[in-house]
Amino acid sequence: MTCETVYADATDPVHLAATRIAALAEGRARLLVAVAGPPASGKSTIAARIADALDDAVAVPMDGYHLDNETLSARGLLARKGAPETFDADGFITAMRVLKTGERTALPAFDRAADATVPDAIEVPAEARIVVVEGNYLCLDAAPWRELHSLWDYRIALDVPIEELRRRLTERWLEHGHTHEDAVRRAEANDLPNARRVMDEALPVDLRIVG
Numbered sequence: 001m002t003c004e005t006v007y008a009d010a011t012d013p014v015h016l017a018a019t020r021i022a023a024l025a026e027g028r029a030r031l032l033v034a035v036a037g038p039p040a041s042g043k044s045t046i047a048a049r050i051a052d053a054l055d056d057a058v059a060v061p062m063d064g065y066h067l068d069n070e071t072l073s074a075r076g077l078l079a080r081k082g083a084p085e086t087f088d089a090d091g092f093i094t095a096m097r098v099l100k101t102g103e104r105t106a107l108p109a110f111d112r113a114a115d116a117t118v119p120d121a122i123e124v125p126a127e128a129r130i131v132v133v134e135g136n137y138l139c140l141d142a143a144p145w146r147e148l149h150s151l152w153d154y155r156i157a158l159d160v161p162i163e164e165l166r167r168r169l170t171e172r173w174l175e176h177g178h179t180h181e182d183a184v185r186r187a188e189a190n191d192l193p194n195a196r197r198v199m200d201e202a203l204p205v206d207l208r209i210v211g
Contacts, residue, residue, distance in 0.1 A: 054132075173186050
């Protein structure tokens with residue numbers, strides 16, 4: 001697989017990605033695009049913009065597959081929420097296989113205010129020829145996540161410097177009402193280790209967006 005690398009401050013990565021994806025989609029019933037990257041890298045924004053630039057395309061997040069807090073507490077994983085092991089990976093993989101068939105599919109969403117998933121909140125109609133999926137671990141080279149690799153028709157990775165991620169993640173926790181000390185602690189203890197894993201254990205992609 002040959003990977004293109006573009007710099008967001010010098011090139012319009014959305015236009016480039018949309019052009020590549022549109023060419024691949026010709027004559028296809030359903031195309032699945034992965035937008036992978038660490039937390040706070042801008043995945044949801046990029047995925048939405050790519051979907052908006054394409055015909056018959058929708059963007060969907062992976063976040064609806066967070067395990068519920070009760071389950072995480074029972075497993076001693078609540079403090080690690082957002083790590084690979086805190087998602088229903090098998091359920092997500094099954095849903096992506098259904099999406100690949102072109103069938104209408106209902107997917108869960110994640111309500112950040114309630115810190116809980118909302119079942120069947122996102123509908124992907126059969127008419128959607130392109131589904132742009134965004135999430136941290138879509139290209140992670142670890143079981144069972146690597147099973148996704150063969151399902152993606154086009155793979156995009158977002159590459160943001162750790163210092164910028166640290167700034168964004170700290171700001172995110174501040175916006176949720178945490179003190180600066182607690183915001184920094186949460187970013188350093190959980191978010192940034194997850195970010196490093198996303199970047200260090202990634203499978204090959206088709207397009208790498210730096211910035």
